[in-house]
Amino acid sequence: MFRIPETHPRYKSLMKREKIVAGIEAGITSKQGLIAHGRGEAFDYLIGERTLPAAFRATEAAAALLLTAKKPVISVNGNVAALVPERVIALSELLNAPLEVNIFYWTEARVIKIKEHLEQHGATNVLGAKADARISGIEHARARVDYEGIYSADVVLAPLEDGDRCKALIAMGKKVVTIDLNPVSRTSKYATVSIVDDIERALKNLIFMIKEQKKNGKGKLLEDYDNKGNLRAVINEIAERLKDEELR
Amino acid sequence: MFRIPETHPRYKSLMKREKIVAGIEAGITSKQGLIAHGRGEAFDYLIGERTLPAAFRATEAAAALLLTAKKPVISVNGNVAALVPERVIALSELLNAPLEVNIFYWTEARVIKIKEHLEQHGATNVLGAKADARISGIEHARARVDYEGIYSADVVLAPLEDGDRCKALIAMGKKVVTIDLNPVSRTSKYATVSIVDDIERALKNLIFMIKEQKKNGKGKLLEDYDNKGNLRAVINEIAERLKDEELR
Numbered sequence: 001m002f003r004i005p006e007t008h009p010r011y012k013s014l015m016k017r018e019k020i021v022a023g024i025e026a027g028i029t030s031k032q033g034l035i036a037h038g039r040g041e042a043f044d045y046l047i048g049e050r051t052l053p054a055a056f057r058a059t060e061a062a063a064a065l066l067l068t069a070k071k072p073v074i075s076v077n078g079n080v081a082a083l084v085p086e087r088v089i090a091l092s093e094l095l096n097a098p099l100e101v102n103i104f105y106w107t108e109a110r111v112i113k114i115k116e117h118l119e120q121h122g123a124t125n126v127l128g129a130k131a132d133a134r135i136s137g138i139e140h141a142r143a144r145v146d147y148e149g150i151y152s153a154d155v156v157l158a159p160l161e162d163g164d165r166c167k168a169l170i171a172m173g174k175k176v177v178t179i180d181l182n183p184v185s186r187t188s189k190y191a192t193v194s195i196v197d198d199i200e201r202a203l204k205n206l207i208f209m210i211k212e213q214k215k216n217g218k219g220k221l222l223e224d225y226d227n228k229g230n231l232r233a234v235i236n237e238i239a240e241r242l243k244d245e246e247l248r
Numbered sequence: 249m250f251r252i253p254e255t256h257p258r259y260k261s262l263m264k265r266e267k268i269v270a271g272i273e274a275g276i277t278s279k280q281g282l283i284a285h286g287r288g289e290a291f292d293y294l295i296g297e298r299t300l301p302a303a304f305r306a307t308e309a310a311a312a313l314l315l316t317a318k319k320p321v322i323s324v325n326g327n328v329a330a331l332v333p334e335r336v337i338a339l340s341e342l343l344n345a346p347l348e349v350n351i352f353y354w355t356e357a358r359v360i361k362i363k364e365h366l367e368q369h370g371a372t373n374v375l376g377a378k379a380d381a382r383i384s385g386i387e388h389a390r391a392r393v394d395y396e397g398i399y400s401a402d403v404v405l406a407p408l409e410d411g412d413r414c415k416a417l418i419a420m421g422k423k424v425v426t427i428d429l430n431p432v433s434r435t436s437k438y439a440t441v442s443i444v445d446d447i448e449r450a451l452k453n454l455i456f457m458i459k460e461q462k463k464n465g466k467g468k469l470l471e472d473y474d475n476k477g478n479l480r481a482v483i484n485e486i487a488e489r490l491k492d493e494e495l496r
Contacts, residue, residue, distance in 0.1 A: 017283060024279065031269040031272060035269075035286035035289065038285060038289070038290070039286040039287065039290040041283065041286070041290075184293070189495055235491065235493060236491065238487075239486075239490045239491050242432070242486060242487045243484070243487050245483060247437060247476045
């Protein structure tokens with residue numbers, strides 16, 4: 001990795017970028033994943049590169065949903081594996097939920113590389129290599145999942161997910177938690193609980209909140225969780241920030 | 249290129265992405281260019297992936313500025329070369345202005361590759377390989393330009409430009425036209441005329457408007473062009489669109 005001094009004002013953002021670039025070099029991240037990361041950077045800039053109050057609320061709702069799930073599964077793509085391997089593994093252990101490698105630009109070689117990368121970081125239960133079931137309603141290549149994993153899950157945590165696939169999972173009757181910096185993406189709109197936050201910050205908060213909720217008794221169920229209202233709060237925050245932007 | 253089904257709701261955007269990825273494979277685009285493209289995608293999404301009225305006005309102002317220039321030069325970086333080679337060449341011929349390869353992550357090999365790529369598309373006047381002058385006020389590696397090109401130009405069309413370099417060109421007394429999807433980027437704030445639009449759409453409009461202005465007598469000069477007001481209009485449009493965004 002390119003060495004970035006910790007004093008650099010954009011240290012955190014640049015380090016994330018380097019991790020993604022290293023992911024490409026390791027065959028984990030796709031080039032399209034690099035572009036997707038750039039999209040995320042733009043939205044993170046617009047929300048001020050910090051967790052908004054609405055994102056904290058969404059993360060709390062997500063924690064409760066995952067804790068009360070019968071069969072939760074954590075979907076992991078190339079960017080997730082490159083950016084936050086330790087955090088998805090910690091979450092997997094905390095929830096006793098398998099990780100499933102699930103990528104948009106599917107090749108068996110890349111699935112295996114991501115699986116091995118997660119195992120090198122300590123993961124013991126990584127699905128996705130079987131790809132013995134299909135999500136209905138989407139084109140063949142992107143529909144592959146494991147029967148024992150996402151296919152039969154009731155709640156799927158699918159960070160940085162594609163809109164079509166999120167919609168298809170919902171259509172199958174699953175509850176989907178997503179982490180996506182774009183509050184107007186199709187993924188954010190379709191998901192049951194959309195956390196509009198950077199994935200590192202969101203997983204850190206999610207792990208903390210799950211531990212808290214475990215300690216204090218499981219979280220309350222979220223029949224009344226208002227995802228639309230939550231997204232609206234994020235959108236309004238971005239709009240206000242934009243209007244306040246100083247121009248020369 | 250990876251095959252994207254034409255039925256995918258984001259087909260156009262994904263195809264642009266494929267061009268940039270092909271640019272990396274051809275040694276033209278940098279990995280950082282991929283991330284920058286992603287940031288652009290996010291802002292294009294926010295303006296609705298179409299040319300805003302403010303962008304039309306900016307493009308008209310840019311056409312007049314380029315037509316009345318004594319020595320206009322068109323700066324071309326890796327992303328520009330990968331996305332719109334035909335359009336910058338058409339513009340170069342229309343304005344009788346040279347193209348100059350000018351990249352942020354400078355290596356001679358990449359400059360030569362971009363030059364050859366443009367020549368394969370029919371360009372006959374591509375500068376940038378001499379790099380016999382320096383823009384003052386910025387770090388050595390990123391300051392290289394051709395004396396006969398950008399260094400002695402009065403008006404530079406610099407699409408997808410870096411903020412520091414845009415500022416330095418302005419400090420040298422040049423007028424700079426930029427095309428940048430981020431209305432709050434430093435480039436957009438520093439430029440003389442900032443076209444906040446996708447580069448394909450902006451160049452298509454620019455070519456059309458230059459032809460029109462040539463037919464009807466040269467465009468009026470723009471002593472009173474209000475770049476800040478134009479950017480404010482774009483920002484307000486984005487904020488309004490966000491607030492009107494339909495959520496499920």
